[in-house]
Amino acid sequence: MNRRxxxxxxxxxxxxxxxxxxxxxxxxxxxxxxxxxxxxIEVEENGDTLEENAIIKAKSLANMVDGMxxxxxxxxxxxxxxxxxxVHSARYAGINAxxxxxxxxLLNRLKGVPLEKRDAYFKTVIVLxxxxxEVITVTGKCEGxxxxxxxxxxxxxxxxLFVVKGYDKTxxxxxxxxxxxxxxxxxxxxxxxxxxxxxxxxx
Numbered sequence: 001m002n003r004r005x006x007x008x009x010x011x012x013x014x015x016x017x018x019x020x021x022x023x024x025x026x027x028x029x030x031x032x033x034x035x036x037x038x039x040x041i042e043v044e045e046n047g048d049t050l051e052e053n054a055i056i057k058a059k060s061l062a063n064m065v066d067g068m069x070x071x072x073x074x075x076x077x078x079x080x081x082x083x084x085x086x087v088h089s090a091r092y093a094g095i096n097a098x099x100x101x102x103x104x105x106l107l108n109r110l111k112g113v114p115l116e117k118r119d120a121y122f123k124t125v126i127v128l129x130x131x132x133x134e135v136i137t138v139t140g141k142c143e144g145x146x147x148x149x150x151x152x153x154x155x156x157x158x159x160x161l162f163v164v165k166g167y168d169k170t171x172x173x174x175x176x177x178x179x180x181x182x183x184x185x186x187x188x189x190x191x192x193x194x195x196x197x198x199x200x201x202x203x
Contacts, residue, residue: 003029004027004029004068005028005066005067006031006067006070007031007032007033007036007061007065007070008030008032008070008071009033009057009060009061009069009070009071010033010071010072012156013032014155015185016030016032018180018183018185019189022185022189022193023189023193026193026196026197027200028196033065038064038065041064043056043060043061044056045057045073049125050073050087050124051125051137053073054072054127055071055137057071057127058071058128058129066131067131068129068196068199070126070127070128070192071126072127072185073087073124074122074124074125074184075087075088076089076122076157076158078109078110078120078146079117079120080118081109081110085102085106089158092105099156099157099158103150103160106146106161107146107148110146118146119143119144119145120144120146120162121143122141122142122162122184123139124139124184124188126139126140126188126189126192128196138195139188140186140188140190141184141187142165142182142184142187144162144164144165145163146161146162151170151172151173152172152174153172154173154175154176154179155172159171159172164182167182171183
């Protein structure tokens with residue numbers, strides 16, 4: 001199989017490395033939009049759902065580059081908070097909020113809430129736009145709950161607060177190797193890998 005280009009719409013270096021690691025056994029040259037000099041281009045994510053935002057990002061980049069384009073949108077959904085922060089996860093504490101500011105806001109919103117009511121899940125929606133313009137959508141989900149304080153040094157975003165069901169450790173404590181096997185993004189990417197293998201074999 002000839003190597004193909006896969007361009008990622010994200011500028012998040014952590015996300016880029018995570019995706020590269022999970023797709024490393026496919027004949028793909030995985031590039032970020034920054035690698036192509038498009039790092040400064042921002043797309044307004046004004047969708048009401050993760051799916052809508054991922055499609056907006058993927059299609060806008062697909063119009064500018066040659067190759068397959070992948071975009072994802074992820075969110076943390078806390079049931080007690082009626083799904084907050086959800087689609088607004090990255091900017092929960094404000095448009096340019098840092099990870100720690102988002103985490104502090106979430107902890108404050110859950111102040112006094114007991115463990116049994118702190119269940120939550122991460123969800124990722126990945127959209128792939130093929131060279132032919134076909135749009136493929138896959139989703140991944142990871143269940144857990146929100147801890148009472150940040151724990152662990154690895155990961156990013158809400159990883160220090162999200163305790164993974166069945167592990168009793170946060171993503172930030174589990175580390176990259178385990179996270180890349182069980183996370184919401186890993187589960188979505190593994191579904192996407194199946195679709196991408198079909199595309200690569202068909203061409």
